[in-house]
Amino acid sequence: MTANPRPLLDVQDLHVAIEGKEILKGINLTLCEGQCHALMGRNGSGKSTLSHAIMGHPSYVITGGRILYRGEDLSALSTEQRARAGIFLCFQYPMAIPGVTVASFLRHALKAVEGERFDPKTFRKRVKQAMERLGIDSDFVRRHVNDGFSGGEKKRLEMLQMELLAPRLSILDETDSGLDIDALRIVSEGINRHLGPGNAALVITHYQRILSYVKPDVVHVMIDGRIVRSGGPELALELEEQGYDWLEPTSVEETSP
Numbered sequence: 001m002t003a004n005p006r007p008l009l010d011v012q013d014l015h016v017a018i019e020g021k022e023i024l025k026g027i028n029l030t031l032c033e034g035q036c037h038a039l040m041g042r043n044g045s046g047k048s049t050l051s052h053a054i055m056g057h058p059s060y061v062i063t064g065g066r067i068l069y070r071g072e073d074l075s076a077l078s079t080e081q082r083a084r085a086g087i088f089l090c091f092q093y094p095m096a097i098p099g100v101t102v103a104s105f106l107r108h109a110l111k112a113v114e115g116e117r118f119d120p121k122t123f124r125k126r127v128k129q130a131m132e133r134l135g136i137d138s139d140f141v142r143r144h145v146n147d148g149f150s151g152g153e154k155k156r157l158e159m160l161q162m163e164l165l166a167p168r169l170s171i172l173d174e175t176d177s178g179l180d181i182d183a184l185r186i187v188s189e190g191i192n193r194h195l196g197p198g199n200a201a202l203v204i205t206h207y208q209r210i211l212s213y214v215k216p217d218v219v220h221v222m223i224d225g226r227i228v229r230s231g232g233p234e235l236a237l238e239l240e241e242q243g244y245d246w247l248e249p250t251s252v253e254e255t256s257p
């Protein structure tokens with residue numbers, strides 16, 4: 001008999017505004033330990049806004065509701081504290097940091113998150129092993145962070161960070177976009193490796209393709225700042241076939257008896 005799964009992330013009636021404009025209009029989403037949820041939806045519906053709000057980005061103001069992580073309200077924690085608590089966001093648009101090598105960036109990130117647990121003696125070996133698992137060339141660590149990187153290389157660096165940080169909660173914001181077929185498989189394997197007991201992932205995507213490698217327990221559809229439908233993996237297939245129109249709140253009302 002399996003015990004009831006424990007919620008890792010519990011988003012409750014979340015309202016978020018950017019520059020005074022309400023973007024998220026009451027999001028409810030419970031992600032339990034061991035689960036993978038997919039979040040889909042039109043461009044501009046608020047998916048990245050949700051990921052930034054979970055990470056505590058200062059421009060994204062919570063105007064209602066709350067975000068619980070392992071039962072604790074996240075509002076009092078800074079972004080760095082959230083990272084230390086095991087939350088990791090793979091950015092949709094990773095930023096370039098010219099002048100900073102990938103190696104020194106990773107060292108800094110690991111030190112910041114691991115604190116006293118960080119062991120400088122094993123750092124190089126850890127990075128090398130993680131790069132091997134992800135099929136990344138060893139020259140990669142000498143390049144400057146995202147500076148002149150191709151779209152796929154940027155996503156691979158995000159995955160490398162995830163592989164090294166081994167977060168409890170991974171939020172992957174369109175990590176599959178721009179990946180070639182081999183890279184998509186490698187990235188998916190990376191996500192699956194992290195989906196052990198106690199961990200969970202929220203995969204934001206436009207395409208059903210990644211969901212054939214990373215099996216979601218639940219698929220959510222966001223339209224205009226609200227989750228309008230949640231279902232099993234078949235929902236992603238339906239979206240691929242039919243688009244989003246049939247889930248618009250107005251068309252749902254019109255077709256209900």
Ligand SMILES: Nc1ncnc2c1ncn2[C@@H]1O[C@H](COP(=O)(O)OP(=O)(O)OP(=O)(O)O)[C@@H](O)[C@H]1O
Nearest residue numbers: 018019023041042043044045046047048049050059
């Ligand atoms: N920093 C910001 N400043 C101003 N407006 C913003 C900001 N971030 C998001 N928005 C607005 O909030 C809305 C939701 O954007 P968001 O990036 O969350 O959408 P998304 O669902 O992730 O879209 P996509 O699929 O294109 O990535 C959009 O109208 C966007 O212009």
Ligand SMILES: [Mg+2]
Nearest residue numbers: 047048049092
């Ligand atoms: Mg987005």
